[in-house]
Amino acid sequence: MAHRVVVLALDGVLPLDLGIPARVFDEACEPDGTRLYSVSTCSLGGRPVRTHEDPRSSSDNDESASESADTVAPWREGGQVQFMEHPVPQDTDRSTAATRQWVV
DSSP: OOEEEEEEEHHHHHHHHHHHHHHHTTTTBBBTTTTTTEEEEEEGOOOOOETTTSSSOOOOOGGGGGOSEEEEEOTTTTOOOOEEOOOOOOSSSSSOOHHHHOOO
């Protein structure tokens, strides 16, 4: 089974930070072509996010997609993607504040 990577998209994200994880991880395959990673994107409430360049980006997943992920790649100020293994702090108000603080 592929290692599941979820990219958390928040307002102000650089479009490259949304696309690079999928581009990099999707290239990793077994010799028979089986993909080693599955990459998806999520946002708070599954809502569109405004990127750094102002256009909106949408996701089919809300933040609950991160609960079953093996790795979560949250966006961080400055456009730096930080990969972290679980456990991710649980937020009770559907906010990512505790998670973002934990990453810093």
